[in-house]
Each structure stands twice: as structure tokens, then as C-alpha cells.
Amino acid sequence: MTSNQSLAQRLLAGDRRALARAISLVEDDRPEGWELVREVYPRTGAAEIVGLTGPPGAGKSTLIGALTKARREAGRTVAVLSIDPSSPFTQGALLGDRIRLSEHFLDEGVFIRSMASRGALGGLAEAALQTALLLDAAGREDIFIETVGVGQAEVDIIDHADTIVLVLMPGSGDSVQALKAGVMEIPDVIVVNKADNPLADTLVREVRGVLSLANLERSHEGAARAWRVPIVKTEATSGAGVAELVSALAEHRAHILARDELAARRRRNLRNEVLAIATSRMRRRLEDELRDDPDVEALLEQVVQRRLDPASAASALLERTGAR
Amino acid sequence: MTSNQSLAQRLLAGDRRALARAISLVEDDRPEGWELVREVYPRTGAAEIVGLTGPPGAGKSTLIGALTKARREAGRTVAVLSIDPSSPFTQGALLGDRIRLSEHFLDEGVFIRSMASRGALGGLAEAALQTALLLDAAGREDIFIETVGVGQAEVDIIDHADTIVLVLMPGSGDSVQALKAGVMEIPDVIVVNKADNPLADTLVREVRGVLSLANLERSHEGAARAWRVPIVKTEATSGAGVAELVSALAEHRAHILARDELAARRRRNLRNEVLAIATSRMRRRLEDELRDDPDVEALLEQVVQRRLDPASAASALLERTGAR
Numbered sequence: 001m002t003s004n005q006s007l008a009q010r011l012l013a014g015d016r017r018a019l020a021r022a023i024s025l026v027e028d029d030r031p032e033g034w035e036l037v038r039e040v041y042p043r044t045g046a047a048e049i050v051g052l053t054g055p056p057g058a059g060k061s062t063l064i065g066a067l068t069k070a071r072r073e074a075g076r077t078v079a080v081l082s083i084d085p086s087s088p089f090t091q092g093a094l095l096g097d098r099i100r101l102s103e104h105f106l107d108e109g110v111f112i113r114s115m116a117s118r119g120a121l122g123g124l125a126e127a128a129l130q131t132a133l134l135l136d137a138a139g140r141e142d143i144f145i146e147t148v149g150v151g152q153a154e155v156d157i158i159d160h161a162d163t164i165v166l167v168l169m170p171g172s173g174d175s176v177q178a179l180k181a182g183v184m185e186i187p188d189v190i191v192v193n194k195a196d197n198p199l200a201d202t203l204v205r206e207v208r209g210v211l212s213l214a215n216l217e218r219s220h221e222g223a224a225r226a227w228r229v230p231i232v233k234t235e236a237t238s239g240a241g242v243a244e245l246v247s248a249l250a251e252h253r254a255h256i257l258a259r260d261e262l263a264a265r266r267r268r269n270l271r272n273e274v275l276a277i278a279t280s281r282m283r284r285r286l287e288d289e290l291r292d293d294p295d296v297e298a299l300l301e302q303v304v305q306r307r308l309d310p311a312s313a314a315s316a317l318l319e320r321t322g323a324r
Numbered sequence: 325m326t327s328n329q330s331l332a333q334r335l336l337a338g339d340r341r342a343l344a345r346a347i348s349l350v351e352d353d354r355p356e357g358w359e360l361v362r363e364v365y366p367r368t369g370a371a372e373i374v375g376l377t378g379p380p381g382a383g384k385s386t387l388i389g390a391l392t393k394a395r396r397e398a399g400r401t402v403a404v405l406s407i408d409p410s411s412p413f414t415q416g417a418l419l420g421d422r423i424r425l426s427e428h429f430l431d432e433g434v435f436i437r438s439m440a441s442r443g444a445l446g447g448l449a450e451a452a453l454q455t456a457l458l459l460d461a462a463g464r465e466d467i468f469i470e471t472v473g474v475g476q477a478e479v480d481i482i483d484h485a486d487t488i489v490l491v492l493m494p495g496s497g498d499s500v501q502a503l504k505a506g507v508m509e510i511p512d513v514i515v516v517n518k519a520d521n522p523l524a525d526t527l528v529r530e531v532r533g534v535l536s537l538a539n540l541e542r543s544h545e546g547a548a549r550a551w552r553v554p555i556v557k558t559e560a561t562s563g564a565g566v567a568e569l570v571s572a573l574a575e576h577r578a579h580i581l582a583r584d585e586l587a588a589r590r591r592r593n594l595r596n597e598v599l600a601i602a603t604s605r606m607r608r609r610l611e612d613e614l615r616d617d618p619d620v621e622a623l624l625e626q627v628v629q630r631r632l633d634p635a636s637a638a639s640a641l642l643e644r645t646g647a648r
Contacts, residue, residue: 274634
């Protein structure tokens, strides 16, 4: 396909319009999109991928804005991928105190893309992972991925980052409880944003308490020289603490590079990615067949009537679709 | 299978040991467990299922203890299914101020079971759903399901409850933000626990603000006579507010019964349950085949070496397993 090939070439050359077009193809689940990723995949792996997660309103987007500024000043190209429906990136980033993000919209060195996380169930994670590969292939040196997270760790796009940053703010009691209870995984870096809030120091103390427990457990496991998760206080709106965050990110990268952890992480992530794509395709295929098949409705009706149990109905479905 | 049949009969007769044995079979993914659910399924559907979710430490377990007491005083039998790894039920419920829960351990009319939510990925939801059916078939009139949740709504066991209660406490800022941002679904009832805390009223005001916005949106959709989510203040440890919560649960049940919503909910939930079981089985089968097949490792190695992209690897896997 000549036109597709030239799209790949333009994308690999860093052309923004080609990149935008390629992402749309992937988002729309078009075969050309998948073909394109296949083509450019050998040219991926150079980007540094940082994932920022945390509750809505903690200031992830403003922080990404500040990090982007710092990376641009260091002469690096940046891509932002936002999968947080409550993010100003997703909403256009043009209103109120969000105006500061819009400066990056005019900078050729910054590519911003947001994806809605509603309705896409499964398909979204798939599209986001493919998008990250496209950004990487297009030569973006730093990729920031923003996701909303306030709890249970799922197999998620955030797991595909090299460094995971959890952004909290005073009032993030639930996240601290989730960390403490072990239902949220310990990230690589913790940011306490809105550090000018009088309750910020209380939050820092609580988080430090959780981390020292976690470190204790980890040292029992014998990983004495393991990474010690730093707590960085920031005021994203004024830029205070951003330099420290930049340092913390660089230190984490140096740490995982020195111990060959980056390769191990990426190996594990790619393995999960392959599985996730395969599973999501199987599910989609199943749902497609369900939609088209009137007998399936009859089967489900039997379940509703309590004549056939859900597991037996599932077996019957799998047999119908030939996925025995 | 004669012995299995008699297990089903004993379970249907309400025998606690038979129930415990049946749940273990389901948890261990034994064929007899699935067979048993198949057998008793026609006798399910009578139980009233209430799901309580919320951040760790909000007091869900203590609240379930208080609700259990109220139900027992009304002469009803109760089952508690806890899928919160941080729950005192999961941890034995015998330490500190948790001693009050242990009184129910001695009551024949109360059946308590906890499941770990780690490591089981997918398999856990499946086992939990089957367990709920077993509890129902065993004649438990009220089933309380406890899950930890501080954010994104997933296809989850909690969705299979007739009534969903979100339990918050002062400090639950993240959950309020998640509700506000629309990343957490509005539940049927909201409890503000630890109402003796001086910040409880602030939390109630915040939640009320979020709900009035949500109601506004809902009335735009034309559902003028929709359920108005009540906010109930409780002190689970003293029992204050528990009577109000009992009333709120009864009102919600009356509401969904009157508008035929209970049947619609259960229909939707059963449909999702069938799909979830089918998907989880497909994924497990895929993982089993991966484990046994050395060629698959070679395939994944190609992905790691950036020679084959993840989506093409997924396609290759699906072809190998015959699930084209």
C-alpha cells in the first residue's frame, strides 16, 4: 500500500500530521492503523515513558505541563497521552487556570493527544498502547501518560510506563488508605502536590509511614539495594518542586538502567500487552457473535429464567463460537 | 455422582458445612463445584443482595456487622461475602475493636466467607459470583458483599448486587473527586460513616453537591421520577444511623421492585456474568497454552527484540490456539 507506506515514512520522520492521522487510524480500529504499527514497531523503544496517575483534581495535568516545559528547555521533544476523562487535556485545556497548558499547543516540539476512557472497555487500553508505540516511533523523546487512578491496580496502560508517578494532594486520604492496605501498588515516585496547603505535611508524614512499612517488607525479601521511593513536594501552579521531580525521574531512570531493570520491565510489559490484545480481541469477537445471533438471546433468556446457570451458558457460548 | 447430589441437597436444605464445602469447590475451580452451581441454580433468585464498596478503612465491615445484627433481630438469615483484602473479615476479625464482629461467627444464622483478591485476576470475580449463587441457593435471605473500591467502575462483583452502597468517611476526598469527575459511578445509597468526626458535615455537603449535579443531568435525560440517592450518616461503632441505613435499603428495594427495575438489573447483570465467565475462560485457556508451548516464548522474544509488534504476536497466538 503506497499511501500507507508513505504515511509510515512521514511518521518516522516525525511529521506531526502523519502522527495525528496514524493515531486516528488506531483509535478507529482500522486495519491500516494496525499495519502501520507493525511497520514502524522496529523503530520503537527509544522514548522514555513516564506514567502519571492519581485521583482526579490532584494536578496531574498541570504537573505534566511543568515537566513538559522543563524537557523542552533541555531541548527534548515531548508527547502527552491523556486517558483521564476528567483531565483538562481531554477537555481542551483552554479554560480558567488551565490556560497555561495551552502554550504547549502552539509548540511543534510538543504533541498532545487525549483519549476518552468511556465506552471503549478493553478497546481503549489497546488503542492507548498502540498510540504510545506510534509516539515512540515518531521520535518523541519523552512520553507522559496521564491516567486517573484512585485504587486497585489493574492491568492498565500505566503499567507500560518505565517510571510510574503517583500524584496526591492534601485530602487524598483514600489513596493513602489504598496504599496502606496494599490494594494500590507502590509506585516509583510519589508527588505531594498543592504543597502550599497547610495539610500537605501531614500527608507527607502519612505517605512516609506507608513507605517505610513497604520498604521493611521489601528488605525482608532480600532486595536490600532496592529503589527507595522518593516523596516530592510540588506546587504545580507555581512550578515549585518541579526541578526536584525532574531529578527524581532521572534518578529512577538511572537506577533501572544500572540494574537492567528497564529491560526486564519492558519484557514483562510487552508480554502482558500481547496477552491483553489477544484477550480483548477474543472478547470483542464473542460480543460481535452475540449481537448477530438470535439463538444467543434465547440462551441468555434461559439464564434469566433461572433454568440454565451462567457458567453453563458461558460454556455453550464458547462452543458456539468454536473457541472450545 | 451420588455424593455430589447429596451435597447439593444438603446445601439446599441450608446446611452450613455443605455450603462451606461447596464454596471451597468453586474457589478451587473444581468441576464438581461448577456442576453443583448448575444443579442448584434454579433455586436461586430469592436472596436480597446488597453490595458495600468504598475505600479501605471507611468502616464497611463494622457497618456490615451492624446491618447483620439488625437483620438477625428481624429473624432473617444472613451471609457476608468479603472480597476486600484489607477487611477484618478477611483477616479473621478477632483483633482490637474488631471483636464485635466475632459475635456473628458463633451465630448459626450468619455465614461469613472471605476471598482474597490478589493473584486471582479474573478467576476471583468468577468464584465470587458463583459463591453468591451458592449462598442464595442455601436460603440465605440477605447477602452482604463487601468490596474495596476507590475509583473506576469495573465489571465487578459489586455490579451484581441489587443495591449498591458506597461507604465514605471524613478524609475520603479522592472518592468525592472520582464521583464528581464521573470516573466512579453514582451508587444507590451513600453512607458517610464516622459521622462523629468534625469534618463529617463538610463531607456530606460535598457529596450533596455532587449528587445534585448528577440529579440535574439525570432529569435532563427525562427520568424525572428516578431514585434520589440518600446520604445516610452513621457511626458504625456505636450503631448510630444504622436504623436509617436499614430504612434506606428497604426504600431502595421497594423502589426497584415497584418500577420493575430489579428484574432489569438482574437481567443485565446475568448477561454480563455470562460474558465475564466466557472471557475469563478464554484468557485462562490462552495462558495455559502459552505456558506449555516453547514456540510461544520464541514469539514473545521477537516482540521484545522489536522484530514483531504486539498486535501481530497476539494474532499469531490466537491462530495457534485455534480461536481465529
